[in-house]
Amino acid sequence: MSTALDEVQTPLNDNTAVASEAAPVLLSVDNVSLSFGGVKAISDISFNILKGEVRAIIGPNGAGKTSMLNVINGFYHPQEGRISYKGKTRKRMKPHQAAASGIARTFQNVALFSGMSTLDNIMSGRSLKMHRGLIWQMLHVGPARNEEIAHRQFVEGIIDFLEIAHIRKQPVGKLPYGLQKRVELGRAMAMQPELLLLDEPMAGMNLEEKEDMSRFILDLNSEFGTTIALIEHDMGVVMDLADRVVVLDYGQKIADGTPSEVQANQNVIDAYLGVAS
Amino acid sequence: MEALMPALDAVFLAPFRDMVSLPDFLIQVIWEGFVSGILYALIALGFVLIYKASAVFNFAQGIMVVFAALVLVSLFDMGVPAWIALILTIGVMGILALTIERVVLRKLVNQHEAILLMATIGLTLVLKGAGQLVFGGEPKTMITEELGFSTGSSDWEVFDGIVIFQHIDIAAAVIAIVMVAALGVFFSKTRIGRALRAVADDHQAALSVGISLNQIWAIVWFASGIVALVTGIMWGARSDVSFALEIIALKALAVLILGGFTSIPGAIVGGLIVGIGEKLFEVYWGPLFGGGVEAWFAYVLALIFLLFRPQGMFGERHIERV
Amino acid sequence: MFYREAGQFKTTYADDQALLPIAQDRVGLIIVLAIAFLVLPIVASDFFLSSIMIPFLVFALAAIGLNILMGYAGQLSLGTGAFMGVGAYSCYKLTTIFPDLNILIVLLLSGFFSAGVGVVFGLPSLRIKGLYLAITTLAAQFFLEWCFIRVGWLYNYNDSGAIEVPQRELFGLAVTGPHATPETRYLIILTIVAVMTLVAANVLRGRIGRSWMMIRDMDIAAELMGVRPLYAKLSAFAFSSYYCGVAGALMVFMWLGSAEVEAFDINHSFLVLFMVIIGGMGSLTGCFMGAAFIWVLPVILRAIPPAFELDILAATMEHISSIIIGALIIFFLIVEPHGLARLWRVGKEKLRTWPFPYAT
Numbered sequence: 001m002s003t004a005l006d007e008v009q010t011p012l013n014d015n016t017a018v019a020s021e022a023a024p025v026l027l028s029v030d031n032v033s034l035s036f037g038g039v040k041a042i043s044d045i046s047f048n049i050l051k052g053e054v055r056a057i058i059g060p061n062g063a064g065k066t067s068m069l070n071v072i073n074g075f076y077h078p079q080e081g082r083i084s085y086k087g088k089t090r091k092r093m094k095p096h097q098a099a100a101s102g103i104a105r106t107f108q109n110v111a112l113f114s115g116m117s118t119l120d121n122i123m124s125g126r127s128l129k130m131h132r133g134l135i136w137q138m139l140h141v142g143p144a145r146n147e148e149i150a151h152r153q154f155v156e157g158i159i160d161f162l163e164i165a166h167i168r169k170q171p172v173g174k175l176p177y178g179l180q181k182r183v184e185l186g187r188a189m190a191m192q193p194e195l196l197l198l199d200e201p202m203a204g205m206n207l208e209e210k211e212d213m214s215r216f217i218l219d220l221n222s223e224f225g226t227t228i229a230l231i232e233h234d235m236g237v238v239m240d241l242a243d244r245v246v247v248l249d250y251g252q253k254i255a256d257g258t259p260s261e262v263q264a265n266q267n268v269i270d271a272y273l274g275v276a277s
Numbered sequence: 278m279e280a281l282m283p284a285l286d287a288v289f290l291a292p293f294r295d296m297v298s299l300p301d302f303l304i305q306v307i308w309e310g311f312v313s314g315i316l317y318a319l320i321a322l323g324f325v326l327i328y329k330a331s332a333v334f335n336f337a338q339g340i341m342v343v344f345a346a347l348v349l350v351s352l353f354d355m356g357v358p359a360w361i362a363l364i365l366t367i368g369v370m371g372i373l374a375l376t377i378e379r380v381v382l383r384k385l386v387n388q389h390e391a392i393l394l395m396a397t398i399g400l401t402l403v404l405k406g407a408g409q410l411v412f413g414g415e416p417k418t419m420i421t422e423e424l425g426f427s428t429g430s431s432d433w434e435v436f437d438g439i440v441i442f443q444h445i446d447i448a449a450a451v452i453a454i455v456m457v458a459a460l461g462v463f464f465s466k467t468r469i470g471r472a473l474r475a476v477a478d479d480h481q482a483a484l485s486v487g488i489s490l491n492q493i494w495a496i497v498w499f500a501s502g503i504v505a506l507v508t509g510i511m512w513g514a515r516s517d518v519s520f521a522l523e524i525i526a527l528k529a530l531a532v533l534i535l536g537g538f539t540s541i542p543g544a545i546v547g548g549l550i551v552g553i554g555e556k557l558f559e560v561y562w563g564p565l566f567g568g569g570v571e572a573w574f575a576y577v578l579a580l581i582f583l584l585f586r587p588q589g590m591f592g593e594r595h596i597e598r599v
Numbered sequence: 600m601f602y603r604e605a606g607q608f609k610t611t612y613a614d615d616q617a618l619l620p621i622a623q624d625r626v627g628l629i630i631v632l633a634i635a636f637l638v639l640p641i642v643a644s645d646f647f648l649s650s651i652m653i654p655f656l657v658f659a660l661a662a663i664g665l666n667i668l669m670g671y672a673g674q675l676s677l678g679t680g681a682f683m684g685v686g687a688y689s690c691y692k693l694t695t696i697f698p699d700l701n702i703l704i705v706l707l708l709s710g711f712f713s714a715g716v717g718v719v720f721g722l723p724s725l726r727i728k729g730l731y732l733a734i735t736t737l738a739a740q741f742f743l744e745w746c747f748i749r750v751g752w753l754y755n756y757n758d759s760g761a762i763e764v765p766q767r768e769l770f771g772l773a774v775t776g777p778h779a780t781p782e783t784r785y786l787i788i789l790t791i792v793a794v795m796t797l798v799a800a801n802v803l804r805g806r807i808g809r810s811w812m813m814i815r816d817m818d819i820a821a822e823l824m825g826v827r828p829l830y831a832k833l834s835a836f837a838f839s840s841y842y843c844g845v846a847g848a849l850m851v852f853m854w855l856g857s858a859e860v861e862a863f864d865i866n867h868s869f870l871v872l873f874m875v876i877i878g879g880m881g882s883l884t885g886c887f888m889g890a891a892f893i894w895v896l897p898v899i900l901r902a903i904p905p906a907f908e909l910d911i912l913a914a915t916m917e918h919i920s921s922i923i924i925g926a927l928i929i930f931f932l933i934v935e936p937h938g939l940a941r942l943w944r945v946g947k948e949k950l951r952t953w954p955f956p957y958a959t
């Protein structure tokens with residue numbers, strides 16, 4: 001199914017095995033707190049993500065999940081705490097620096113480039129990998145053209161992988177929601193990230209679409225070793241996909257462990273049933 | 278160093294020495310600035326009314342001022358008595374508001390604000406062409422006295438000098454204050470006014486009051502048409518009624534940046550800052566630059582202001598979400 | 600029947616990414632270029648060349664400049680006229696300071712000055728968005744206009760306050776100044792505009808153009824994908840202002856012959872803006888269509904009364920064309936927000952399926 005991608009993708013990391021206890025830490029969040037005016041969106045949260053794992057972040061609405069992803073890729077700047085990524089610790093990072101260091105993401109409310117085609121949207125994920133300067137671009141011959149074509153080839157691989165060849169040239173603005181989410185995943189994949197942050201990739205999808213999406217995520221993780229942080233409300237999906245789960249509620253971490261551990265945790269049950277509040 | 282001192286003096290000290298040495302002149306300059314500031318504020322007010330209720334950035338406000346004044350003057354020229362001409366002009370502005378709502382706005386509901394802005398730029402062209410076609414392009418004199426305004430002036434003796442107040446300027450200030458107060462009452466005390474405020478936050482809420490969006494739009498356009506008419510009379514009384522005003526009206530954009538797109542007090546304060554600021558700058562600093570700095574002062578002020586407070590004077594800073 | 604892509608299969612991505620993937624379009628373009636380069640200079644009258652074709656090309660180039668900024672990078676500008684002015688005054692200064700420098704080089708160099716000025720006034724775009732940015736460009740417009748009047752050095756302290764284009768030659772042929780023939784000026788401007796359009800098309804379909812569109816469509820996502828807003832926005836300002844600057848220089852050197860500040864006032868900024876809206880935001884073809892429409896429509900309207908021996912003032916026709924253009928802007932925004940260019944494309948779609956309207 002994904003043979004086209006195999007040919008063109010040079011895996012960034014070769015540990016295709018699912019994370020084990022021995023896997024190194026890719027990202028660690030230490031005592032991070034974030035507030036907006038009076039609202040404390042995240043308070044003193046610590047957890048880590050191991051290389052190669054699928055890490056789910058769950059919690060009720062407004063728990064601070066999206067804010068956590070925003071902190072990780074530098075869109076929000078936490079008032080306190082530190083983030084270490086690939087062994088480097090930083091307090092502040094710009095979103096484009098995060099992108100350059102291999103963090104990609106999708107958004108809860110689809111944030112595609114609505115005026116561009118599916119193809120261009122996914123091509124946009126290659127931005128950081130293209131290097132030809134202005135002069136070459138102006139001429140669009142030789143190296144610039146070859147570069148464009150090489151990346152086009154790569155992107156076609158993703159398009160095949162996600163089974164969206166039929167909408168290649170369509171403007172994304174008019175696509176149905178489920179397809180938009182898929183294109184968004186494709187765009188993030190095109191960045192060949194080491195860490196992929198997915199914010200509710202299956203929200204609003206029907207069962208079939210969810211199954212497709214789950215399959216893509218698992219393939220991405222197992223075949224290319226991409227580490228994935230996943231926010232998802234559907235517990236069934238989380239149980240199937242995640243290696244470990246961290247649970248947030250009202251900006252606080254209330255549980256952290258394997259899916260089954262978390263599911264049995266009393267705090268989690270209370271939070272989801274609304275007892276805690 | 279030696280060469281620098283006089284330059285610094287000329288920029289930072291000399292203007293203030295001039296101000297202090299002729300205080301009556303300073304008062305006169307501030308008053309002039311105050312009055313033109315009120316006119317900027319009135320144009321900005323027209324913008325704000327519409328933007329608040331419909332998020333349409335009405336570029337045509339300036340031309341509406343010219344248009345209203347032209348209709349008034351031309352009706353009078355045709356032999357209609359001044360007061361009846363005034364009432365008829367209000368009627369014309371009402372029809373204009375309804376037409377704009379029907380023909381333009383209703384078709385563009387929920388469009389991006391840039392699209393709406395450009396639609397009002399198109400509207401500007403139509404009104405400009407139509408105005409010139411019907412009323413001719415040459416400047417006209419406002420019927421100030423016929424409407425009952427005194428064209429005389431009063432002197433005020435202070436600091437061994439005199440400050441001259443044109444009566445029409447005083448009238449402009451009073452009318453502007455009355456109008457802002459009236460709008461304040463309208464927005465807070467009347468049913469329609471409250472609905473207008475609601476519609477800015479939440480379209481559903483407004484509908485539940487029993488007023489349709491279309492009606493609300495027609496009403497705000499009518500209201501800002503009346504504001505435009507008042508502005509046109511005041512402006513026309515000070516200079517004359519001509520299409521040149523359209524360019525000057527762009528300064529209201531700078532006022533809006535200072536005061537915020539949705540705040541009525543902001544429009545007033547911003548207008549006064551721009552009006553007084555540009556007069557002071559022109560008179561006391563202008564000579565250093567060779568004069569004519571009034572043409573850009575407002576925009577550069579707004580630009581510098583934006584760099585430090587992108588959210589405007591009264592706006593709150595908010596962090597974007599994804 | 601004839602406008603079909605049937606049978607034209609793209610076998611490589613390179614073919615698919617060509618500027619005009621459909622063969623009929625390529626043929627069409629070649630025909631248009633052939634007429635423009637070979638036929639018009641021979642058959643067209645001097646009036647047609649200097650009062651219609653040359654201004655049309657100038658405005659088309661300026662419209663491309665504005666469209667890059669507005670249609671592709673999503674940054675609103677009301678200062679096009681002033682940026683054109685910077686190009687014109689730079690060109691004038693350069694050629695009077697270095698009279699021996701090849702005039703083509705001077706024309707192309709002058710764009711760099713407006714690019715620089717564009718970048719300076721584009722800096723606020725890093726903090727300010729949308730309508731607020733319009734004010735920045737207005738500040739540029741009025742401040743620069745003021746400079747064109749007050750800074751005598753810019754027009755070599757001429758008493759008239761105008762810049763007068765001196766005669767410059769290329770291979771012994773006068774290309775600027777009163778002795779340059781309309782044919783020469785037309786061919787030079789046509790060549791420059793054609794080449795610069797091709798370059799714009801190339802940039803727009805590559806990485807840089809894509810980064811502008813990313814910023815336009817969703818700036819937050821663009822930044823999270825590694826686009827640096829600083830580079831993307833400022834490069835758009837620079838590129839756009841370069842085009843406007845060269846257009847301004849061409850306007851004075853190839854068309855007007857002399858110019859005062861009025862040639863670069865805010866009304867010209869709006870004129871170019873209208874061309875972009877009517878032609879279609881985010882379309883290069885649209886720039887030509889918009890320029891043709893807005894420039895040619897008033898010319899035609901002015902020609903109507905004399906042709907029918909009607910006693911209508913030229914000014915009246917001017918006002919009518921203002922109403923028509925205004926109404927068309929509203930019409931396009933309501934019915935076809937992507938302007939003439941989209942109408943053209945839709946028309947071609949229809950042609951492709953003709954005579955079977957439902958076959959796809």
Ligand SMILES: Nc1ncnc2c1ncn2[C@@H]1O[C@H](COP(=O)(O)OP(=O)(O)OP(=O)(O)O)[C@@H](O)[C@H]1O
Pocket residue numbers: 036039040041059060061062063064065066067068108596597598
């Ligand atoms: N830019 C912002 N400005 C102000 N408050 C914010 C901002 N972003 C998030 N918040 C607040 O932070 C809290 C956490 O929001 P967040 O979006 O992270 O929750 P979430 O867990 O993703 O919820 P959901 O499941 O609904 O997506 C909420 O109370 C929200 O209102």
Ligand SMILES: [Mg+2]
Pocket residue numbers: 065066067108
């Ligand atoms: Mg969320």
